[in-house]
Amino acid sequence: MFTGSIPALITPFTERFEVDEERFQKFVDWQIGQGSNGVVAVGTTGESPTLSHEEHHRVIELCVEAAAGRVPVIAGTGSNNTAEAVALTQFAEQAGANAALVVTPYYNKPSPEGLYQHYKAIHDASGLPIIIYNIPGRSVIDMSVATMARLFELPRIVGVKDATGDLDRCASQRAAMGTDFIQLSGEDATAVGFNAMGGVGCISVTANVAPKLCAEMQQACTDGNYAKALEINDLLLPLHRAMFMEPSPAPSKYAASLIGICNENVRLPILPVTEGARSIIASAIYNAGIGPSGL
Numbered sequence: 001m002f003t004g005s006i007p008a009l010i011t012p013f014t015e016r017f018e019v020d021e022e023r024f025q026k027f028v029d030w031q032i033g034q035g036s037n038g039v040v041a042v043g044t045t046g047e048s049p050t051l052s053h054e055e056h057h058r059v060i061e062l063c064v065e066a067a068a069g070r071v072p073v074i075a076g077t078g079s080n081n082t083a084e085a086v087a088l089t090q091f092a093e094q095a096g097a098n099a100a101l102v103v104t105p106y107y108n109k110p111s112p113e114g115l116y117q118h119y120k121a122i123h124d125a126s127g128l129p130i131i132i133y134n135i136p137g138r139s140v141i142d143m144s145v146a147t148m149a150r151l152f153e154l155p156r157i158v159g160v161k162d163a164t165g166d167l168d169r170c171a172s173q174r175a176a177m178g179t180d181f182i183q184l185s186g187e188d189a190t191a192v193g194f195n196a197m198g199g200v201g202c203i204s205v206t207a208n209v210a211p212k213l214c215a216e217m218q219q220a221c222t223d224g225n226y227a228k229a230l231e232i233n234d235l236l237l238p239l240h241r242a243m244f245m246e247p248s249p250a251p252s253k254y255a256a257s258l259i260g261i262c263n264e265n266v267r268l269p270i271l272p273v274t275e276g277a278r279s280i281i282a283s284a285i286y287n288a289g290i291g292p293s294g295l
Helices: 021-033 053-067 082-095 112-125 145-152 167-177 188-196 211-222 226-242 250-258 275-287
Strands: 004-007 039-041 073-076 099-103 130-134 157-162 182-185 201-204
Touching: 004 039, 004 211, 021 039, 021 053, 039 053, 053 073, 053 082, 073 082, 082 099, 082 112, 099 112, 112 130, 112 145, 130 145, 145 157, 145 167, 157 167, 167 182, 167 188, 182 188, 188 201, 188 211, 188 226, 201 211, 211 226, 226 250, 226 275, 250 275
Parallel strands: 004 201, 039 073, 073 099, 099 130, 130 157, 157 182, 182 201
Antiparallel strands: none
16 A cells, blocks of 8 residues: 655645645645655655644645545654654544654654554554654664564554665565565665665655656566666656755755745745755756646
8 A cells, every 4th residue: 555656745835934725735636646656744844843733734634635545645643752643643543644654753762662662652542554754864763673573563553664774774674574564765865776675665755846757766666677767766866865955845845846836935943945055956857857847
C-alpha cells in the first residue's frame, strides 16, 4: 500500500501566512494526476512545527478530502510529547488518513526503552498503521535496528521512513525484519540506491515540484530497470541537492513558486531562500525540464 513516490507535501500559505486551503487541495489533486503513489500531509516539509493544532487537523482533513481515496494519505502525527502524538494520531484516524508518520521524539533524547514505549503507546491508542520516521539529523537520537525489530512485532508498526542517509541501515533492517517491513527512503539523492538495498519507495521533497519524474524513477526501480532510474536521478540530482541547500522547506516553496504551485511564504523561524540560492534552484528546475504546473 505504501510504495513508490510519496511527496512530503508543502503547505501553501496565503499572503497573510494563513493556510491556503483551496490551493492546497488543488495541489493534492495535481500530485495525484502527475502519478504520485501517495501523499504525506503535515510532515516537516509541511511546516508542522509552526502550524497550530487546529491548522494541523485542518490540513489532514483537506488532504483526505482532496485525495478522495485515490492514493493513500499518510498524516504526520509525531511529537516529543507522547500524549500529543497519541491525540494527533487519533485525530488522523478519525479524519480518514490511511497511516501515521511518527517521528522519533526530538530534544528529549529518550532511551531505547523510552522510544519503544512511546511508539507502543501511540500504536495501542489507534488503529492506524504507523510508519516510524527515523531522522537523527533532526531528532538527535537514532533508533537502532534492534528497537525497530521489537516495534515491528506490534501488528500496526508497518515500516520506516529512513532519513539516516546510511544505505547499510536499509540492508540491516531488511535482514532483521524481512521484506514485509516497508522501507521508504527519506532522502531523495540516495533513493535509487536505497531501493536497490531493499527499499520500496521514497517520501520525497523533490516530488513537490517534480512528481512525474519522481514517480517514473520509482516505477523504474520497481520494474528492475535501474539504468532508467539512474538516468532520471542524474537529471534530478541538482534539484535534490538544491532542496536542502538552505533550511527546508524554503527551497521547495521557492521552487514551487517558480512553476505556479503557490507563493514562497514560509513561517518563522524559517526564512525565504537567499538571492544566491534562487538562481541555483531556478537552474535546477530548468535543467530538469520542469514546466509550469498549470495550477
